[in-house]
Amino acid sequence: MNYYPSAVRVDCPHYDERINDSDVSLLVIHNISLPPEEFGGDGIRGLFTGTLDISAHSFYAQLKGVKVSAHCVIYRDGQIEQYVPFSHRAWHAGLSSFQGVSRCNDYSIGIELEGTDTLAYTAAQYDALVELTCFIRKAYPRITLGRIVGHNDIAPGRKTDPGIAFDWAYFRQQVNRNI
Numbered sequence: 001m002n003y004y005p006s007a008v009r010v011d012c013p014h015y016d017e018r019i020n021d022s023d024v025s026l027l028v029i030h031n032i033s034l035p036p037e038e039f040g041g042d043g044i045r046g047l048f049t050g051t052l053d054i055s056a057h058s059f060y061a062q063l064k065g066v067k068v069s070a071h072c073v074i075y076r077d078g079q080i081e082q083y084v085p086f087s088h089r090a091w092h093a094g095l096s097s098f099q100g101v102s103r104c105n106d107y108s109i110g111i112e113l114e115g116t117d118t119l120a121y122t123a124a125q126y127d128a129l130v131e132l133t134c135f136i137r138k139a140y141p142r143i144t145l146g147r148i149v150g151h152n153d154i155a156p157g158r159k160t161d162p163g164i165a166f167d168w169a170y171f172r173q174q175v176n177r178n179i
C-alpha cells in the first residue's frame with residue numbers, strides 16, 4: 001500500500017525513485033512549522049509543493065529554492081496529508097546516517113509533525129501518528145520499534161527535531177499496544 005487511506009493526498013514534485021523499495025526499514029519523525037512557531041497556515045504545504053510565496057514572511061527568504069518533502073504531515077488537529085507514496089523516496093533526512101548506513105532517505109519513511117521542539121504535541125497528533133505508524137509497520141515489517149527514530153538521531157549536531165517536546169515513551173507504549 002503506497003498511500004495511507006486516511007490521508008489527504010497532495011501533489012508534490014519533490015521525490016524520486018528509491019533504489020530498492022525493499023530497503024525500507026526506518027521511520028523518521030520530524031517537526032516543522034512555517035512560519036516558525038505558527039500553526040494552521042499553508043506554509044508547510046507551500047514548501048513541500050514548491051509553491052511557497054517567499055515574500056509572505058521574512059523567514060521564508062532562506063527557503064528560496066529549497067526542495068524538500070516528507071511522506072506525511074500530521075497537523076495539530078490530527079489531520080494527515082500525504083505528499084509522497086511510501087514506495088518512493090521523499091527528501092526529508094538530508095545528510096544523515098543510522099547505525100553506520102548513510103543517506104537515510106534511501107531506506108526511510110519521513111513523517112512531519114506540525115510543531116516545535118519545545119511545545120507539547122497534541123493528543124490528536126499522537127493518536128494519528130500511532131495509527132499511521134502501525135499502518136506503515138504492517139506494510140514494512142523491517143521497521144521495528146528500534147528503527148523508529150527522530151531526525152536528531154540520524155543527523156546529530158545538525159538537527160534537533162522532533163525535540164524534547166516529543167514523548168517517546170508514551171508514543172512507543174501506544175505503538176506497542178496497537179500491534
Ligand SMILES: [Zn+2]
Nearest residue numbers: 030031151161
Ligand atoms: Zn527534520
